[in-house]
Amino acid sequence: MKRIPQRTIERALIYIRTLEGLLKDGREKASSGELASMTGFSDVQIRKDIQSFGRVGIPRVGYDIVRLKEKLEHLILHEKEIKAVLFGVGNLGTAILKYPWARKGRIKIVAAFDPNPARTGRQINGVSIYPLSDAFSVIRKTGAEIGIVAVPEERGQEVADVMVSSGLKGIANFAPCSLSVPRGIPVKNIDLSIEFMSLFFDSRPEKLPRKERPVVIT
C-alpha cells in the first residue's frame, strides 16, 4: 500500500472529529463538499486525502460516515499502543489529562508527575500523579516511551533532563521554551500560539483560485 502523506495524516484527525459530530446529529452520509465547508479545506483536497485510504465513497451519494470514520481510524490505530507520561499538572497539564485521547489513536497517558506535593497522590481522569522523584522508577515500570512537558517555562529544562535520564525516547513540549536534549531524542515543540497565528497569515492577498489570477504570457 502507498505511503500516506504527512499532511493527510494531520487532517485525518480533523476529519474524524467532524464525522463524529455528524454521527451525533444522526447523519449517515456526507459528501466531500459538505465536509469541505465544515472543515475549511477544499473538496478536492478531501477527496484526495480519502483516496489514500482506498475507495470508500459512492458517486452521487457521498461517503458512508461510519465506514469512512473506520477507515481513517484504522490508519491511526494500526500501530501498537504508545504510552506517554505527563510532567506538570497545572492548568495546561490538567487539560491535557482530560483530553479525549482515547478517541485519537492509541496514545495512552499512563502516569503524571508534578513537583508540587499538594498535587501528588491524586488521580485525574484515571491517571495517578506522582512526585517528580518517582519519575525514573515509574517510567521504567510502565514502559512509557514519550514524555509530555506541561510545566512553567522556568522548569522546562529541569524536567527535560529528568525525562532524558529516565530513558524516554521522545518529548512533546507544550511549554513556551526551548529544551536542549541529546541528539537522537526528538522534541516536538507544540506552541499554542502558532496554529492560532496562522489564522491571520493565511489570509494573504493571492489566495485566489489560479483561474482568477492574471495570466502572464511568457
Place this chain on the structure above:
Amino acid sequence: MKRIPQRTIERALIYIRTLEGLLKDGREKASSGELASMTGFSDVQIRKDIQSFGRVGIPRVGYDIVRLKEKLEHLILHEKEIKAVLFGVGNLGTAILKYPWARKGRIKIVAAFDPNPARTGRQINGVSIYPLSDAFSVIRKTGAEIGIVAVPEERGQEVADVMVSSGLKGIANFAPCSLSVPRGIPVKNIDLSIEFMSLFFDSRPEKLPRKERPVVIT
C-alpha cells in the same frame, strides 16, 4: 520584498523562543547548526528561513542573537494589534490566558467569557471574566475580532453561535469538536493531539538523506 513562505512563518515563532532561551543563558551568537540541534530542524532549513529576512548572519561567527530575534519579531509584529476574546475559563482556557502572548506578535486577549457564575467577575492575568450573556456588548465595545473556543465539546456549538452573532470575524477552536459556522468566517481547529501525533508518524522509514538512497538508473 519577497513573500515569506507560510512554513517559515510557523517556524519563526519557534526560532524566537529558542533565541530567547539562549539570551537568558547570556549567549550572544548562535550558528545555524546550533539552532538546528536545538529546534530539530535542519541547519540548511534554518539558513533558508533566515534568508527570507535579509542578510543577518556573519560567516565564521554565526548570527547575532539580538539582531536575529529583532528581525524575526519584526515580521510577526508588522501588522496592527489583533484583539481576541476567550470563551471558556476551565483548565485549558486558564492556560491560554496565562500564555505569554505578549511575546508572540500582537495578539491581545481583551476579555473572557464563561457560563459558570463562579468564575465570572474575577480576573486572570489582567483579563476580566464575564458571563456569556455579556458577550455581544463586550465584543462590540472592545472591537475584538477573533474568538477562541476553549469550552467542553458539548458547549462548542452553542458558543460558536454566540461568537458569530456577536460579529467576530474568525474563530480559533481548541475544543475537540467540529463547529459549524456560516461560510466566510474562518475556523482554525487546533487539536492538542495533532502535532503530538506527528512525533510518531514523522519517523517513517525513508527519512534517509537523499544521498544514501539507492540510485535508480533510467
Place this chain on the structure above:
DNA sequence: GACTGTGAATAAGTTCACAGCT
C-alpha cells in the same frame, strides 16, 4: 576551517480538469 548565503535539483503538496459511476 568554519561559517553564511543561494541557485539548482528534488520532493511534497495542492489544484485543475475530466473520466466514470449511478
Place this chain on the structure above:
DNA sequence: AGCTGTGAACTTATTCACAGTC
C-alpha cells in the same frame, strides 16, 4: 445531474552543492 476518483499541471517546501566571506 451530481457525486467520487485520479492523472497531470502547478505550486510550495526542502535538500543539495557549492560559492563567498571572515
